[in-house]
Amino acid sequence: MELIFFFEVLVGGLLAGIMYSLVALGFVLIYKASGVFNFAQGAMVFFAALAFVSFQSWGWPFPLALLAALATMIVVALATERVVLRKLVNQPPITLFMATIGLTFVLEGLAQLIFGTDVHRLELGIPDDPLEIQGMLISTFDLIAAGVAALLVVALGVFFQYTRVGRALRAVADDHQAALSIGIPLQHIWAIVWAVAGFVALVAGLLWGARLGVQFALTLVALKALPVLILGGFTSVPGAIVGGLIIGASEKLAEVYVGPFVGGGIENWFAYVLALGFLLVRPEGLFGERHIDRV
Amino acid sequence: MSATESPASTPLLAVNNIEVIYDHVILVLKGVSLAVPEGGIVALLGANGAGKTTTLKAVSNLLGAERGDVTKGAIHFRGERVDQLTPAELVRRGVVQVMEGRHCFAHLSIEENLLTGAYTQALSRSELRDALERVYHYFPRLKERRASQAGYTSGGEQQMCAIGRAIMARPAMILLDEPSMGLAPQIVEQIFEIVKDLNVRERISFLLAEQNTMVALRYADFGYILENGRVVMEGSAQALGSNEDVKEFYLGLASEGRKSFRDARSYRRRKRWLA
Ligand SMILES: Nc1ncnc2c1ncn2[C@@H]1O[C@H](COP(=O)(O)OP(=O)(O)O)[C@@H](O)[C@H]1O
Ligand SMILES: [Mg+2]
Numbered sequence: 001m002e003l004i005f006f007f008e009v010l011v012g013g014l015l016a017g018i019m020y021s022l023v024a025l026g027f028v029l030i031y032k033a034s035g036v037f038n039f040a041q042g043a044m045v046f047f048a049a050l051a052f053v054s055f056q057s058w059g060w061p062f063p064l065a066l067l068a069a070l071a072t073m074i075v076v077a078l079a080t081e082r083v084v085l086r087k088l089v090n091q092p093p094i095t096l097f098m099a100t101i102g103l104t105f106v107l108e109g110l111a112q113l114i115f116g117t118d119v120h121r122l123e124l125g126i127p128d129d130p131l132e133i134q135g136m137l138i139s140t141f142d143l144i145a146a147g148v149a150a151l152l153v154v155a156l157g158v159f160f161q162y163t164r165v166g167r168a169l170r171a172v173a174d175d176h177q178a179a180l181s182i183g184i185p186l187q188h189i190w191a192i193v194w195a196v197a198g199f200v201a202l203v204a205g206l207l208w209g210a211r212l213g214v215q216f217a218l219t220l221v222a223l224k225a226l227p228v229l230i231l232g233g234f235t236s237v238p239g240a241i242v243g244g245l246i247i248g249a250s251e252k253l254a255e256v257y258v259g260p261f262v263g264g265g266i267e268n269w270f271a272y273v274l275a276l277g278f279l280l281v282r283p284e285g286l287f288g289e290r291h292i293d294r295v
Numbered sequence: 296m297s298a299t300e301s302p303a304s305t306p307l308l309a310v311n312n313i314e315v316i317y318d319h320v321i322l323v324l325k326g327v328s329l330a331v332p333e334g335g336i337v338a339l340l341g342a343n344g345a346g347k348t349t350t351l352k353a354v355s356n357l358l359g360a361e362r363g364d365v366t367k368g369a370i371h372f373r374g375e376r377v378d379q380l381t382p383a384e385l386v387r388r389g390v391v392q393v394m395e396g397r398h399c400f401a402h403l404s405i406e407e408n409l410l411t412g413a414y415t416q417a418l419s420r421s422e423l424r425d426a427l428e429r430v431y432h433y434f435p436r437l438k439e440r441r442a443s444q445a446g447y448t449s450g451g452e453q454q455m456c457a458i459g460r461a462i463m464a465r466p467a468m469i470l471l472d473e474p475s476m477g478l479a480p481q482i483v484e485q486i487f488e489i490v491k492d493l494n495v496r497e498r499i500s501f502l503l504a505e506q507n508t509m510v511a512l513r514y515a516d517f518g519y520i521l522e523n524g525r526v527v528m529e530g531s532a533q534a535l536g537s538n539e540d541v542k543e544f545y546l547g548l549a550s551e552g553r554k555s556f557r558d559a560r561s562y563r564r565r566k567r568w569l570a
Contacts, residue, residue: 090360164414171400171411177360178398182464183386183415 008136009256010249015142017228017248018149019211022204024225024232024240025153026197031234032173033193034085035093039100042222043107044198048073049205049214050111053120062125073198076107081191089186108219117216122209145207152203153241156196160237169193173235227275233285242286247271305374306330307468307500308354308390313368315349315358315524323349325524326368329502331468336494336501338511338532340545341521347504348395350521351470354502355392356382372468386415389467395476395504397457401446405437408445408456412463430459433489451482458486462493468500469493475507483507487514508545512536520545 023045030038038044051072055065084099126144130137160166172179172189180186205214208221224247232243251274255267278285308331315324324346331337339347352358353365356378370378372390380388391412400408409430413423431438434455440448445456454474461469471490475483491514493499505511512518512532520528520541528535535541 090362164410167403167407167411168414170403170407174400174402175398177357178394178400179411180360180382181355181357181392181394181398182412182460183383183391184411185381185383 004135006253007134008138009252011136011138012142013249013252014245015139015146015248016252017244017246018146018241019142019204019207019244020221020224020228020247021241021244022149022152022200022207023221024228024244025156025237026200026204027222027225027229028232028234028237028240029156029193029197029200033169034096034172034190036085036096036100037093037234038197039097040103040107041197041201041225042219043104043111044073044076044201045205045208045221046214046216046218047076047107047111047205048198048202049122049209049218050115050120052202052206053122053209053214054115057120069202070199073202074195077194077198078191080194081187085190085194086187104219108216112216119213119215120209122206122214124206124210126210141210148203148207149241152200153237156200156237159196165189165192224271227271229285230275231278231286233287236285236287239285239287247274250274307333307335307373308502309371310350310354311369311371313350313353313370314366315346315353315363316366317361317363319362319364323363323524324353327521327524327526328368329519329526329529331500331502332517334494334498334500335517336490336503336515338508338515338518339502339504339521340508340511340518340535341506343506345521346524347521348472349524351392351472351502351504353378355390355470356380356385357392357394383415386464386466389465390470391461391464391466391468392470393457393461393472393474395472397450397453399445399448399453399456399460401444403445404442405445405448405452405456406441408460409437409463412460415464426463426465430462433462433493434459451478451486454478454482454486455489458489458493462497462499466499468502470502470504472504473506474503475505475510483510490514508541 023041026041026044027038030036030041048069052065052069055068056062060068080103084103085096088096088099126141128139128141131140131143160170168179168184169189169192171184172186176186179189204221205218208218212218228240228243228247231246232239232241251267251270254270255264259266310327310329312326312328313324314322314326316322327346327350329337329339339350341347349358349363352361352363354370358364365378369376372388377385377388400411403411406427409427410423413426418426436452437455437459440452445453448456458469458471458474474486474490478486487510490501490503494501503511503515512535515532518530518532518535519526520535528538528541530538
């Protein structure tokens with residue numbers, strides 16, 4: 001019984017962790033390809049979810065609303081590349097970081113201007129009753145969310161590893177100048193990366209939105225991604241996944257097993273402590289690419 | 296168009312009196328002119344800091360990324376003005392730069408590095424295979440190392456990788472920046488042999504920046520010597536190789552009886568070069 005309870009907490013934590021991974025993934029994509037820490041990732045999650053529920057509230061059927069939300073995120077990506085990134089090319093990373101802070105406010109403002117400030121319910125039609133597996137109670141929603149996330153990661157992996165554009169993305173991530181010198185147009189690549197990050201934000205926005213409701217607080221899920229990034233490394237897709245799993249599982253376990261001794265509420269800050277400790281030991285993260293020094 | 300059509304009047308690449316300024320204030324090239332004929336290997340020689348890399352980047356339009364600007368003069372490729380094109384457009388027209396320090400994609404395998412070179416080509420799967428095999432034919436070493444991460448290969452292998460990657464773009468001309476840098480003489484020889492081979496068999500023209508004057512002049516047809524952002528001497532590789540001043544200042548071979556500064560003519564010349 002005790003053991004079953006332990007596993008129930010563990011699995012619940014792992015599944016919750018995948019939701020963090022989803023958000024972290026968006027950061028990793030953009031950071032890898034352009035060295036920019038995209039502060040606006042949380043805003044993109046919010047924007048995507050809000051766009052989707054608004055389209056739905058206009059009476060559009062699910063698939064149409066989904067496609068329209070995707071198209072919206074692609075437009076956001078292209079506009080960001082054209083209006084912000086292209087102007088700031090060759091500027092130091094801190095400048096680009098500041099620009100993404102600006103972008104955050106623009107996106108948040110724009111979202112509320114276009115779609116309003118009401119809190120929306122997001123109904124994906126996924127049942128949320130617990131499922132009994134081997135005596136453990138597992139949330140169906142979490143299971144399906146995890147499945148979606150896993151599918152997304154596999155798709156991204158294939159895209160990066162085996163396609164011409166995916167290879168070019170990795171090349172740009174390695175060496176901008178060299179990529180330019182063989183004719184890879186950086187602007188296209190950045191636009192594509194931002195569009196892919198927009199797509200990931202949409203998936204995260206839908207799943208998180210269904211859980212929390214679509215509201216401004218969605219932008220804050222980005223904060224949950226930070227410890228995941230520190231743990232997994234800013235440049236690694238597998239790192240984002242494993243990092244999310246570790247954070248999710250350990251904060252749930254800590255809450256249940258350590259919480260009672262310190263008065264509870266551990267879940268809210270445990271991830272940061274874990275990340276901080278990790279930062280001291282292995283600053284490049286579990287899977288972060290170590291710089292290859294030999295030239 | 297036949298290769299022999301008016302070779303003298305329209306060179307493949309013509310750089311005409313260009314001036315390059317970095318950061319809006321640092322004047323680095325002060326009127327450089329040079330030409331590369333179709334099928335030629337032209338050496339751009341000079342000491343460190345003379346402006347060789349800047350000249351190549353002006354042609355390939357990679358200066359933008361360094362906040363450099365061509366502020367005067369013109370660059371023509373096949374008679375077409377190209378100084379406003381993006382690097383990607385230039386690559387599509389057949390001009391590819393192999394940068395100083397190789398710049399392979401460290402985390403990609405050798406083969407992936409080569410494949411990125413074909414980005415502008417939109418080749419089918421089988422065409423890609425053929426293109427790879429063509430590179431492996433010239434660089435058998437790369438075939439052995441195809442699965443290795445480029446960052447962990449030797450300097451010579453990385454230089455081969457960088458040249459091979461450029462070949463994947465099917466260039467008419469390669470701007471090759473200091474291929475000998477940091478390599479053992481034996482490897483340098485090997486790489487220059489391949490360059491010559493590519494030149495003869497694939498009809499790829501080369502503009503070759505080198506500090507290693509001796510080797511460069513052995514493989515080039517023609518050479519320019521840059522000093523302080525100006526061309527101070529030009530001539531056939533043979534003429535340059537036997538020129539007393541070149542021997543003295545660049546090949547380190549002062550002939551007997553000429554004790555560098557004491558020789559009036561070469562002193563005058565040097566003064567002019569350094570002006
Ligand atoms: N990005 C840059 N900004 C400012 N000055 C530069 C830059 N790149 C090169 N220079 C300067 O331009 C001159 C020529 O450099 P370069 O073209 O690299 O010479 P070379 O390749 O012959 O060694 C040098 O004095 C160098 O300091
Ligand atoms: Mg140089």
